Amino acid sequence: METTEAFLGVECVDCGTLFDAETATHRCPDCNGILDPAYDYDSIEITREDLANRRFDSMWRYEELLPFPAESAITLDEGATALVECPDLAEQMGVGNVYVKDEGRNPTGTFKDRGQSAAVTAAVEHGSDEIALASAGNAGQAASAYAAKAGLDSNVFLPERSGFVQKAMVEVHNGKLTVTAPIGGDSQIGDAGSALEDSLRTEDWYPVQTFVTPYRHEGKKTMALEVIEQLDWDVPDAVVYPTGGGVGLVGMHKAAKELRELGLVDELPGMYAAQSSGCAPIVEAWDAGEDTHVPWTTVDTICGGIAIPDPGASSLILDALRESNGGAVATPDEAILDAALEIAACEGLELAPTCAAAVSGAFELAERGEFGPDDTVIILNTGAGNKDADVLRSHLGDETEH
Ligand SMILES: Cc1ncc(COP(=O)(O)O)c(C=O)c1O
Numbered sequence: 001m002e003t004t005e006a007f008l009g010v011e012c013v014d015c016g017t018l019f020d021a022e023t024a025t026h027r028c029p030d031c032n033g034i035l036d037p038a039y040d041y042d043s044i045e046i047t048r049e050d051l052a053n054r055r056f057d058s059m060w061r062y063e064e065l066l067p068f069p070a071e072s073a074i075t076l077d078e079g080a081t082a083l084v085e086c087p088d089l090a091e092q093m094g095v096g097n098v099y100v101k102d103e104g105r106n107p108t109g110t111f112k113d114r115g116q117s118a119a120v121t122a123a124v125e126h127g128s129d130e131i132a133l134a135s136a137g138n139a140g141q142a143a144s145a146y147a148a149k150a151g152l153d154s155n156v157f158l159p160e161r162s163g164f165v166q167k168a169m170v171e172v173h174n175g176k177l178t179v180t181a182p183i184g185g186d187s188q189i190g191d192a193g194s195a196l197e198d199s200l201r202t203e204d205w206y207p208v209q210t211f212v213t214p215y216r217h218e219g220k221k222t223m224a225l226e227v228i229e230q231l232d233w234d235v236p237d238a239v240v241y242p243t244g245g246g247v248g249l250v251g252m253h254k255a256a257k258e259l260r261e262l263g264l265v266d267e268l269p270g271m272y273a274a275q276s277s278g279c280a281p282i283v284e285a286w287d288a289g290e291d292t293h294v295p296w297t298t299v300d301t302i303c304g305g306i307a308i309p310d311p312g313a314s315s316l317i318l319d320a321l322r323e324s325n326g327g328a329v330a331t332p333d334e335a336i337l338d339a340a341l342e343i344a345a346c347e348g349l350e351l352a353p354t355c356a357a358a359v360s361g362a363f364e365l366a367e368r369g370e371f372g373p374d375d376t377v378i379i380l381n382t383g384a385g386n387k388d389a390d391v392l393r394s395h396l397g398d399e400t401e402h
């Protein structure tokens, strides 16, 4: 297995044991906890100038802080996305600056590409030839693309409610698609997860599932590395993130701590989890001051990517919010869709409904007085608006100007 110099192995977030990444491939062999890639930060010598001299061309330009070297990565040049200044939004929110980190510009249109680039690289390094996952849609599409690039087979389990684009593109990438549909009721992510679990009893597939592989949050952490570098190392005051399983939020918080550990920055950005009021287990736990969530019973939101009623890593998400002095906010779908239309109309940016939860969440936080007048607020647009153009257009209804 080829790894980077400072990579030590994978450490269990529950029992603290450090394992060899060659043999510990997924959850903790001792206690089934989540495994987290660990590094010897003292041995990493990287400066702001070193990074400035590298091309801004993919997330693998941060290879010292990733487990695998860039040259052996399964990559489609994911990452290196634009950070777009949004003066209209800043004015509306009464803050110094608002920027949208536009992850819609990734190869398959979402930030999921970063996680799958790292996870599929790990699958190859572990000698697997067939990956599998259950997903709300975008991660499945990304996984099938990276599997195609690596020459692996992919098995993707999606709930019926996933979008047409995601389902279609899994098959276009030659992935094997299973759509789960329980009788009487909407199929949600949990059904896809159960179907995957059933298959894994008999199939020798390599899971690239959220927080089952240690590498998805590791890939997604590069979003924070980029944002901070794009702001000329000025740490933003707030990062508002549309939160489902929390993979990106946990990864970005880790990255900020790593930059602090390396002496490249002094502070951490406040991490904010934005959810829909129709599925807000993290916000509920945050408001109640709890360390972990209670599963949400009735999911009622159009935002499929964050329709995650039982996020297994809630304690890590809530830790990140607390440690970074951030918070959590839920807004109703109506406000989320309004925000998607507002940002498309005033800033020209295309956000899928799931992602617009971060915009309406930021508006709500601003209203509550959470931000200062000079604050820099980052909104994560985790995925491209055109994946769900039908939902956005139908929210517009007939109220268009001709
Ligand atoms: C567009 C989009 N945004 C956000 C999320 C939630 O991601 P996370 O699991 O990192 O919270 C998803 C997950 O499916 C997604 O597709």
Ligand SMILES: [Zn+2]
Pocket (backbone or CB within 6 Å): 012, 013, 014, 015, 016, 017, 028, 029, 030, 031, 032, 033
């Ligand atoms: Zn453990």
